[in-house]
Amino acid sequence: MSEILAIQGLRKSFGGIVVADDVTLSIGSREILGLIGPNGAGKTSLFNLISGVVLPDAGTIYLQGAPIDGLPLYRRARAGIARTWQNVRLFETMTVMENLLVAPREYGGESVLRILFGGAAVRREQEALRERGSAILSRMGLAATADTLVTDLPFGQQKLIGLARALMNDGPCLLLDEPMAGVEGGVYETIKAIVREEAASGRAVCVIEHNISFIKDLCTRAAFMANGRIMQTGTVVELLSSELFIELYFGT
Amino acid sequence: MQYVYSLLVLIGIYVTLSASFNLIIGNGGLISIAHPIFFALGAYTAALLGIHFNVPVLVSIVAGMLVALGSSFALSLPSLRISGDYLLIISIGFQLGFLQVIKNIDFTGGAGGLGNIPSVLSGETRDIVFASGSLLMALGVVLLIRWIVRSPYGRAITAMRDDELAFVTLGRNAMKIKLVIFALGSGFAGLAGGVYAYYFLYLSPDQFEILQSATILTMVVVGGMGSTLGPVVGGVLLLALPQAITFLQLPPNVMGPLQGVIYTLLVLIFLFVRPQGLISAARRQT
Numbered sequence: 354m355s356e357i358l359a360i361q362g363l364r365k366s367f368g369g370i371v372v373a374d375d376v377t378l379s380i381g382s383r384e385i386l387g388l389i390g391p392n393g394a395g396k397t398s399l400f401n402l403i404s405g406v407v408l409p410d411a412g413t414i415y416l417q418g419a420p421i422d423g424l425p426l427y428r429r430a431r432a433g434i435a436r437t438w439q440n441v442r443l444f445e446t447m448t449v450m451e452n453l454l455v456a457p458r459e460y461g462g463e464s465v466l467r468i469l470f471g472g473a474a475v476r477r478e479q480e481a482l483r484e485r486g487s488a489i490l491s492r493m494g495l496a497a498t499a500d501t502l503v504t505d506l507p508f509g510q511q512k513l514i515g516l517a518r519a520l521m522n523d524g525p526c527l528l529l530d531e532p533m534a535g536v537e538g539g540v541y542e543t544i545k546a547i548v549r550e551e552a553a554s555g556r557a558v559c560v561i562e563h564n565i566s567f568i569k570d571l572c573t574r575a576a577f578m579a580n581g582r583i584m585q586t587g588t589v590v591e592l593l594s595s596e597l598f599i600e601l602y603f604g605t
Numbered sequence: 606m607q608y609v610y611s612l613l614v615l616i617g618i619y620v621t622l623s624a625s626f627n628l629i630i631g632n633g634g635l636i637s638i639a640h641p642i643f644f645a646l647g648a649y650t651a652a653l654l655g656i657h658f659n660v661p662v663l664v665s666i667v668a669g670m671l672v673a674l675g676s677s678f679a680l681s682l683p684s685l686r687i688s689g690d691y692l693l694i695i696s697i698g699f700q701l702g703f704l705q706v707i708k709n710i711d712f713t714g715g716a717g718g719l720g721n722i723p724s725v726l727s728g729e730t731r732d733i734v735f736a737s738g739s740l741l742m743a744l745g746v747v748l749l750i751r752w753i754v755r756s757p758y759g760r761a762i763t764a765m766r767d768d769e770l771a772f773v774t775l776g777r778n779a780m781k782i783k784l785v786i787f788a789l790g791s792g793f794a795g796l797a798g799g800v801y802a803y804y805f806l807y808l809s810p811d812q813f814e815i816l817q818s819a820t821i822l823t824m825v826v827v828g829g830m831g832s833t834l835g836p837v838v839g840g841v842l843l844l845a846l847p848q849a850i851t852f853l854q855l856p857p858n859v860m861g862p863l864q865g866v867i868y869t870l871l872v873l874i875f876l877f878v879r880p881q882g883l884i885s886a887a888r889r890q891t
Contacts, residue, residue: 404774406774426773426774427773427776427778428776429774430776431776436774443771444763444764444767444768445767445768446763446767447763451760451763451764452764454757455761455764455772457776458776459776460761460776460777462756462760463758463777463781463782465758465785468757518775521775522776
């Protein structure tokens, strides 16, 4: 199992609030790491630090062995870090397909000159992206929604579109922020299957989730966070039975 | 007839101004009030090149456009690096400051204005050429903007406006897109400035006051922010309306104030009754 993402000694505080306290963690290819912990433990902050939304006070993040700390936000996604958001954050005035089309690592539509003079090359590229988008939607059983405005979809499906958009980035690292929150039934099973397939294809997946059965079903390993610190890592079974976890999570 | 021609020239100029401003504010979501100053930069550059260096008209106008386009970075680079909100604040300074410079140096004719702009063509030919040229410019700019907005680039602009953080974390360079659309919009305003200078042959700093930006904004809001045809409708309507009112034969004590408040009134009415403008922005379709 080759190491995809490695975090070393990451620290970040906002004023007096420490959201990352000497966090060291690594995720390998084909691995699904569950990140669990009470609200305010620093899980989403850790995602923000990795994806570059927030800059750390200290520490280093490596993607496939190369440090990515110096990279601006948008370059980290291009380097191969894909993420989803707790509150989905879709582009609300756009259709499902359009949400997907702006999401690949390299998007030729980002240069006015290319659009003006690119001609057939731009069209072919857009066509290829559209096919990739359709393929991802089909995997989720949402092919029929391609031309629907995202806000016209029920929340569960919007959540899937959020995941689909992240999958347009075919990079090695996938960060999922509470993919199961507000989701039930068929969508739940779909997300589980997709996450499994993505990991099997060689990606490193990190999932923040409060749904313990999801973590149990899916994760190969889990890390337990509290107060910005990784308290414990291990197999899911080990972690769930640890006293520290029960105490901090359920407050008993 | 002269009157109709000059109205047509103005329509072309204002449609260009409002369409380009719409690209910046309506599509890009970038709030600036400095649009008149790019209009001025184009006008003064084109005029001065003609007066002092005998540069041919078309070349001067294009040069004016490029100067406006280039100087937009002086405003957008420093402010957008911090945050989009600073653009508005810095644009106020840019607008007021630049106009003070124009008013106070001899080279631009100072507060008295800049005359002696070389006239090309004469008689009715001149009017016809300028009226059709100005309308063609407007048509070209509107079509180009429409094409950009409907292209994959426009998709990126829309996504950026909808949720910038999500957009950037997908790997998109929002800063670059903002700089480019601001530069394009400003360049088009400069182009309109050059046409203005060579048709009216006289530039006064008053014509580029901060109030102009209210006029242009009104055209965008009334026409429909973010829609490509909106600024066209808004521009034509708001130029024709004050003219139409003069035919109503209202008493002067009503007419004066009415023409003064008509834009303000329209903005208020539209914001309450039809905030999307006359033509609402199309939903993006794939």
